[in-house]
Amino acid sequence: MTLPFALLAGLILGGAIAAVSARNRVHSGLFLAASLVGLALVFLRLGAEFLGFIQILVYVGAVAVLIVFAILLTRDADSPRERIANAPVSGILIALALFALLAWGVLLWNPGPPPAAIPALPVKALGDRLLRDYVLPLQAVGLLLTAALIGAAVIALPPPRPGAPDAGEPKR
């Protein structure tokens, strides 16, 4: 194990554990962001420059910000007076069992020798494959994102109150 990988693994796992166990929910969101930055750095080390940057752009720039924004909007950022866990023991046991199973499988498995050179990730080739072989999934994802955009806006609209002015009309 190389030192950079160990450091990054520590950052990712430490951030993830802190994110799911922090009492303060805003801290959870920030730890999640730290963990995902670590993951993006692992992507960079794997040679996927493009995806590492996309990872930070989407997760740190959008998802983490949305999460902390939602935490603030639901207004219980400052009420830590509760048991943090629902059924802590059984949940952690299930997760540990799953990890043991996965690790067992990984350790028993014997992959072939890894390729020596880091494979290139040319963005042009990625786009070519996306628009030739994966057109249908691409369209589906585009539809999904559009639906999510509209759906999120509709769901989060305040419920119309009788007698209130139409939501589209600015108040004068």
Add this chain to the structure above:
Amino acid sequence: MDSLDQIFVLAKQALLGLLPVAWQPWASAVISVGAILAVFPLLFALTTVVERKALGRMQNRPGPNRVGPWGFLQFAADGIKSLTKEDIVPRAADPVVHFLAPLVVVLPPILAFAVLPVGRNMVALELPETGLLFFLMVGTAVELGVFMAGWSSHNKYSLLGAMRALAQLLSYELPLILSALAVVMLSGSLSLTALVERQSAVHGGFLVGWNVFTPWGAAGALLFFTAALAEANRSPFDLPEAESEIVAGYFTEYSGFKFALFFLGEYLGLFAISGLGITLFLGGWLPPFSFLGWVPSWLWFFGKLGALMMIFIWLRGTLPRLRMDQLMQFAWQFLLPMSLVNLLVAGLWHFTAAWPLALRWLLGAALLAGPWTLYARQFAARHPRRIYRYVT
């Protein structure tokens, strides 16, 4: 004249030549980082003084004129003042997050300068596959810093400022990226250096083919710089720090040098995003006319940057601040649809390459002007002119 153009590149190579070969990659990085850290904060210092003087002139007052010749050393006095002030952390604040926030705000713009080509062969980090993506990525990291500052201060004005800033940054990111995407579509590259070199074609013997001289480029540049002003929290989009409404927004509870760091981060962000706009639309370090090619390339870049700064200062002195709902409406109902239309026009421009130039121009301009006027009329209908009567 090549030697003047490449003077900094040659100086760096000469300096590297003095060192053993094994050190050279590291030394090269250190020199580039040192140059970035020296040039842009100095530019920040100069800009603050110029801005205060220009705003003063617009408001019929002299502006700073006491420190140094014509007040031009005001930035040094301000810097010393903020360094010697007490650093106050509110008792209710979250100390770790409160401490980290200024760093998270200042670091990304500095990182962004690494991929920005400020002259021919003058880019600290050449990312041939992902240059623009890197730039956009570090731009989004600022949002988290803004949130951290606003939330950790435990002050309602800070929190309001942070919420405003987040909503604004998230909304204006879309038109910003979409208008940059039009350039990427037509240039077929994400490397900022390649984007500049694509614009070096010469039309009619002397006019350079900057992207801004195409219908999609002109509209894209307008959309881009509007969104860039919002991303940089500049007036008229400076709601997150509107001093007449919410004190100083998300950095209300910062004092001394941390406050100065927010200030620095804001201006560095403005420089970085303006530099990106110059690279995408205004030809980067290319001269506007080919007979002006003897002027060094870095001078063109910084000249364009300075001109943009003057325009931004002018806008700040001219335009009133938007209201929050107007801000959101503008981003989602005008900028976003227009940048989508712009993408369509860029696609058409690509596929009609064989047509005569005038016809392509006419088609592109018509496709852009139609929705533009439609939206403008809809806007005008929604916001009738308000008439104020003063009671005497």
Add this chain to the structure above:
Amino acid sequence: MSPLKLHLLLAAALFAVGLAGALTRRHAILVLIGIELMLNAANLNLLAFWRYGPNPEALNGPLFVLFTIAVAAAEAAVGLALIIAIHRRYRTTRIEEIRRLHG
């Protein structure tokens, strides 16, 4: 140990942490955080197999990761919108208190 196995172990650990979070926390947003962690663990797996597996020129791993990131972004947006809507209606975001989902 080969680097592929190291990356797979890291991904398994990250997935387990995310699962533990999603199972044990009571706050809806924290459950969402757990789910995001699990999705990212899957992404790490895909990229590790692309990097160290046979036939990396096909770019299947990165393409899958690209799709996962897009789907995860949509999921986060809709999930958070739902949480905000639920909070507005029931004044709580603790999942065990939200028992009735009819209007």
